[in-house]
């Protein structure tokens with residue numbers, strides 16, 4: 001009894017001490033005025049969730065979208081926040097803006113925000129290849145964030161590129177990747193909220209023998225695959241495929257890497273999957289890759305054939321890690337490996353990556 005009481009007292013004391021300590025840390029931590037542009041969209045929604053979950057040091061929050069959503073109420077840390085229409089003056093007094101409102105919106109408003117002293121972390125493709133704009137995946141090239149001062153903008157890479165470089169960067173550093181051949185199996189959520197609604201509606205219509213409508217994609221996506229993501233370019237590739245080529249080289253800071261991609265839309269709601277084949281300069285084995293990725297930041301190896309264990313979109317959805325499995329030798333070439341890589345395109349592929357960048361920016365540079 002007495003011992004119990006003593007244990008409780010000690011516990012209370014330790015608890016009190018810990019509480020005091022957290023208070024001191026919280027007080028000494030800088031806090032920031034944060035704006036989320038495109039707050040009502042599929043990615044914006046998860047950006048808000050990530051800021052909450054990761055306890056980002058927010059002093060004030062502002063949710064921006066188009067006039068269509070102005071006046072709508074969202075919540076942040078349990079408090080209601082009214083969505084405002086994004087205008088030229090929205091960023092006055094803000095420190096950091098997370099953008100996910102489409103390419104043309106970013107093109108117009110990111111420089112406006114940066115001009116008013118607010119650092120932009122942009123999720124669109126508008127600024128990614130601008131040499132004055134760092135393109136960042138924190139696990140791979142967080143040092144590049146320092147370059148934000150040139151334009152006040154940091155670009156978040158394309159979702160398919162992010163998960164690929166998280167898995168391949170450790171391999172590239174150790175074995176030198178010569179060439180990447182990648183095919184993607186991309187979820188509809190990449191296209192935004194309207195595509196999530198379209199897949200859902202088409203599946204219901206088909207199961208109920210109703211007529212099927214397609215407005216977002218040029219063909220039905222339910223029970224189908226479309227080898228077509230973003231627009232077609234003059235070289236016969238899609239823009240999504242060429243983003244994977246150019247962005248991978250920029251992030252890995254190596255223009256000698258050959259990349260060829262086929263990007264495919266599949267009827268999955270969340271998480272992109274990728275079949276990746278790499279050829280390396282140095283001899284490589286599946287065991288070495290498994291070892292290396294076993295301790296790589298942001299990666300989880302899920303690869304146990306005996307129990308039919310491999311990464312799948314339904315398991316990756318809602319998670320922040322990049323899952324790698326089916327690691328095996330390409331028997332058609334001397335130094336080559338095949339892998340299967342899966343990650344949540346809205347979380348690590350967009351929102352989580354952007355908030356991770358914001359954390360480093362806030363902690364180290366602001």
Ligand code: 25A
Pocket residue numbers: 037038039040041042043044064065066067068069070086100101102103104105123124125159189190191192193194350
């Ligand atoms: O322009 P792009 O690059 O081609 O981008 C296309 C779409 O891809 C998504 C995003 O869709 C975008 O619209 N997206 C962009 N980058 C992405 C990425 N990296 C990405 N998806 C994944 N990964 P979304 O619908 O999920 O998000 C759009 C958000 O942007 C806000 N927005 C749009 N135009 C804006 C703007 N904000 C400020 N200024 C502008 N000019 C948009 O807000 C949303 O938050 P909203 O208020 O326009 O939409 C809220 C709801 O209204 C519905 N809706 C959208 N368009 C229309 C509409 N309703 C009627 N008519 C319309 N024309 C939607 O259902 C939305 O939920």
Ligand code: L14
Pocket residue numbers: 123124125157158159186187188189190191192229230240243
């Ligand atoms: O970030 O899946 O460049 O339709 C644009 C197209 C994200 C995914 C980007 C899609 C993308 C997207």
